[in-house]
Amino acid sequence: MSDPFHEGAAAAKARKMRSWMIALGLIVFVLIVFAVTIAKVGASLGHGSV
Amino acid sequence: MTETSLSEFSPVAAAPAQWADFLALLKPRVMSLVVFTGLTGLVCADTPMNPFLAAVAVLCIAVGAGASGALNMAFDSDIDAIMRRTMNRPVAAGRISRADAAAFGGVLSAFAVMLMGLAVNYVAAGLLLFTIVFYALIYTVWLKRSTPQNIVIGGAAGALPPVIGWAAATGHTPLNAWLLFAIIFLWTPPHFWALALNTGGDYEKAGVPMMPVVKGAKSTRLQILIYSLIVTPLAVVPAFTGLGGVAYGVVSTAGGLGFIALAIRLFRSEAGEAPRAGPDGLYSVKPGAKQARDLFAYSIAYLFTLFLALLVEHGVKAFS
Numbered sequence: 001m002s003d004p005f006h007e008g009a010a011a012a013k014a015r016k017m018r019s020w021m022i023a024l025g026l027i028v029f030v031l032i033v034f035a036v037t038i039a040k041v042g043a044s045l046g047h048g049s050v
Numbered sequence: 051m052t053e054t055s056l057s058e059f060s061p062v063a064a065a066p067a068q069w070a071d072f073l074a075l076l077k078p079r080v081m082s083l084v085v086f087t088g089l090t091g092l093v094c095a096d097t098p099m100n101p102f103l104a105a106v107a108v109l110c111i112a113v114g115a116g117a118s119g120a121l122n123m124a125f126d127s128d129i130d131a132i133m134r135r136t137m138n139r140p141v142a143a144g145r146i147s148r149a150d151a152a153a154f155g156g157v158l159s160a161f162a163v164m165l166m167g168l169a170v171n172y173v174a175a176g177l178l179l180f181t182i183v184f185y186a187l188i189y190t191v192w193l194k195r196s197t198p199q200n201i202v203i204g205g206a207a208g209a210l211p212p213v214i215g216w217a218a219a220t221g222h223t224p225l226n227a228w229l230l231f232a233i234i235f236l237w238t239p240p241h242f243w244a245l246a247l248n249t250g251g252d253y254e255k256a257g258v259p260m261m262p263v264v265k266g267a268k269s270t271r272l273q274i275l276i277y278s279l280i281v282t283p284l285a286v287v288p289a290f291t292g293l294g295g296v297a298y299g300v301v302s303t304a305g306g307l308g309f310i311a312l313a314i315r316l317f318r319s320e321a322g323e324a325p326r327a328g329p330d331g332l333y334s335v336k337p338g339a340k341q342a343r344d345l346f347a348y349s350i351a352y353l354f355t356l357f358l359a360l361l362v363e364h365g366v367k368a369f370s
Contacts, residue, residue, distance in 0.1 A: 007066075014066035021069040029161060032106060036169040039102050 067150070071140040075123055075151055076116030076158075083354075084115040084211045090357040091215030091230055093364045094293060099219050106169045107218035111211055113162040114178045118207070120155030121186035124148045126194070132256040135249060155186070166218070174218040181210045195257070198264040205238030206231075212357075226293040230360075233288075234353065236281040240274040240313065241349040247271070247322030247342035267322030274345070278313035282306030285356055298359040305352045312348050316341040 007015070088111040092104060123130065123141045130142035140146040159182045167175035189204030197203075209231045216227035239261075246253055246260045247267060253260040262270045285306055289299030321342040 011066040014068050017069050018067065018072070021072070029165075032109075032165065033168065035102060036106060036165070039100055040169075043100065 065145060067140065067146045071145045072154060074140050075120040075146065075154060076113075077119035077123075078116075080119060081112050081115045083350075084208070085112045086354070087230070087234065087357055088112075088211035088215040090361045091212030091227060092219045093215075093368070094212070094226070094230070094360055095216045095219035096364060096367065097219045103169055104219070106165065107174065107215065110162045110166040110170070110174075110178060111214055111218075113158050114166075114182050115211070117155045117158035117162060118182050118185040120151050120158065121182075122155075122190045124151035124155060125186075125190050127151075129195075129256045129258060133249070133252040135252065159186075170218045171221045173221050173223070174214050177210060177214045177217055177223075181207050181214065184210075196259070198259050198261045200259065201242040202239050205235050205242075208238060209234035226288070226291055229284075229288055229291065229293060233281065233285050233356065236277060236284060237349065237353055240277045240281070240309075241346065241353075243270050243274050244316065244342045244346035244349065247316075248339040248346060262322050267320070270322065271317045271319070275313045275317040278310055282309050288360070294360055295363045297363055298356070301355055301359040305355055309345075309348065309352050312341070312345045316345050 005012070005015075085108055089108050092099070092107060123139055125148075126136075127139075127141040127148055130136035130139050136142060141148055141151045159179075163175050163179045163182070166178050185204070185207035189200065189207055193200040193204050212230035212234070213223050213227045216230075217223050243261050246262050247270060254263045261273065265273075282302075283306070286299065286302045288294035289296075289302060294302065319341040321339045324338060
């Protein structure tokens with residue numbers, strides 16, 4: 001089926017863009033959490049507390 | 051005002067929501083001022099901080115402020131749809147449902163508070179959570195529709211970002227941080243009431259009990275003058291507490307004198323007496339309300355300049 005939601009081309013395009021932005025947002029969030037963890041662990045190692 | 055549930059979709063048949071509509075839910079213009087004041091609080095703390103974690107703290111403040119905006123638009127879509135200044139907002143215009151806006155705001159709030167707690171500290175995260183809840187529930191749901199003191203009390207939410215920034219850097223909130231809070235808190239009434247005097251009868255039409263609607267334009271102009279006479283000397287105080295330097299002292303004194311001059315000019319005018327239709331832009335002058343528009347625009351420049359002076363002074367100190 002080319003239009004399973006019966007939403008029209010414009011609505012499908014808008015939905016696809018929103019989905020991409022959500023995916024991008026989640027990836028950025030995961031990367032930030034990873035980087036924060038590295039920064040915190042790095043700081044703890046520097047202070048000799050880990 | 052009509053009561054509608056959050057699960058109800060807007061009755062207006064509109065174009066599908068673009069991702070940019072979700073960005074508009076975050077009120078980018080308000081967000082930029084919040085980020086600026088939050089960053090100033092963080093820098094004024096004069097405490098060395100990992101630059102990446104400082105950036106994350108500012109990001110959390112920005113996302114938290116945006117999430118509050120989304121929650122506000124979800125609940126206030128009935129009011130927004132009536133007022134010319136807000137009728138094109140995504141929920142009011144029917145491009146995003148109230149439920150989607152509320153979910154978007156809720157999820158972003160959770161992410162911002164969680165990340166602040168994880169990356170920075172729990173004091174900053176707690177203050178951020180308090181700010182979001184205060185703005186979304188206390189101000190939006192309760193105060194806005196029930197009292198002419200809505201923006202006076204609700205102004206606490208907009209005044210907290212520098213305290214959050216300070217807490218992010220140090221883990222505590224000293225008196226100087228609360229001094230920044232007090233300046234924004236007391237700046238808010240003259241700022242918003244000047245806007246209300248310039249927006250004609252929109253608030254009255256929407257049933258929002260803003261001060262000019264309840265007490266009239268003359269009383270509002272007097273209260274603007276009183277608040278101006280309180281906030282401008284208070285804004286000079288940081289120059290004597292070690293928070294601001296000579297540049298800040300000069301800027302706050304000169305800027306305050308200009309603020310008072312415009313407040314007196316507004317008090318002696320008849321701005322807001324007979325609201326008439328006019329251009330819709332935020333800074334557009336409505337017929338007979340130029341003095342109110344001028345004070346509104348000046349108040350933004352005034353607050354921006356005060357915080358910029360602090361930011362520059364402490365920034366220079368950090369790099370010297």
